[in-house]
Amino acid sequence: MRILLVDDHVPYRVGLRTLVSREPALECAGDAGSAEEALAIVGRLRIDIALVDVMLPAVDGVVVTRQLLAVQPACKVIGLSILDEPVRIATMLRAGASGYVLKTQPVEQLFEAIASVLRGNRYLPPTISERQIEMVKHPFERLTRREREILGHLLRGASYQHIASALLISLHTIETHRLRILRKLEARTIDELLEVASRHGVTGD
Missing domain, CATH: 3.40.50.2300 (Response regulator)
Known part of the structure; x- marks a missing residue:
């Protein structure tokens, strides 16, 4: 072998x-x-x-x-x-x-x-x-359906304006969800979030 x-x-x-x-x-x-x-x-x-x-x-x-x-x-x-x-x-x-x-x-x-x-x-x-x-929960299972939707857009590099238009929500709501996503995935920045997503094989597709 x-x-x-x-x-x-x-x-x-x-x-x-x-x-x-x-x-x-x-x-x-x-x-x-x-x-x-x-x-x-x-x-x-x-x-x-x-x-x-x-x-x-x-x-x-x-x-x-x-x-x-x-x-x-x-x-x-x-x-x-x-x-x-x-x-x-x-x-x-x-x-x-x-x-x-x-x-x-x-x-x-x-x-x-x-x-x-x-x-x-x-x-x-x-x-x-x-x-x-x-018993170990996949970290992305901590996210709500809406948070996963927003995460997908963020991973594809979409702007807040694009996300707001696609999901019919306000920029303030997007920012609130972004902060929750970072907290749940123990990331401090979008770059760290991208790194966590890559590590777990999560893409924006």
């Missing part, structure tokens, strides 16, 4: 590559320290498993997962992180990852995770249950 390692922490990536190379059934097809490097590799090589650091700089692991799967849908992605937060894990799984492994877990469990997802299963750290993941 051909493995791609995606992690910006060089010592960890090198160490993981060494461990993977010792497994007869696994082949490290490449390693990358950024989304750009990872996409370049999947653009030219078939990858069976991608081990992706969730906390990559610039473009995080959630976005990278979507990008990798868009190029190679058959590839299985396993998120790697030191954090076992259910919200973070659920977000990674929604992006298309098949599993999530803590960097503090023994390497034997990482190989168990690889074998498990290759069999079509989903792998979670021993400290996290399926129920915990199921």
Whole structure:
């Protein structure tokens, strides 16, 4: 099985590559320290498993997962992180990852995770249950129908005047909804809102 390692922490990536190379059934097809490097590799090589650091700089692991799967849908992605937060894990799984492994877990469990997802299963750290993941609410589900409508227009770059005309509401009402949307999605600016939307695969379509 051909493995791609995606992690910006060089010592960890090198160490993981060494461990993977010792497994007869696994082949490290490449390693990358950024989304750009990872996409370049999947653009030219078939990858069976991608081990992706969730906390990559610039473009995080959630976005990278979507990008990798868009190029190679058959590839299985396993998120790697030191954090076992259910919200973070659920977000990674929604992006298309098949599993999530803590960097503090023994390497034997990482190989168990690889074998498990290759069999079509989903792998979670021993400290996290399926129920915990199921109970995590998608952040955009916090929005009302009207807030989702306005968010869609904002994501498409529409002006307040255009939104007011399309939805037959006042500029003051739009601003009120905008502030509520930012608060519910824990964003401070429209740029941060766009980043949150991108991370969760939400578009203005």
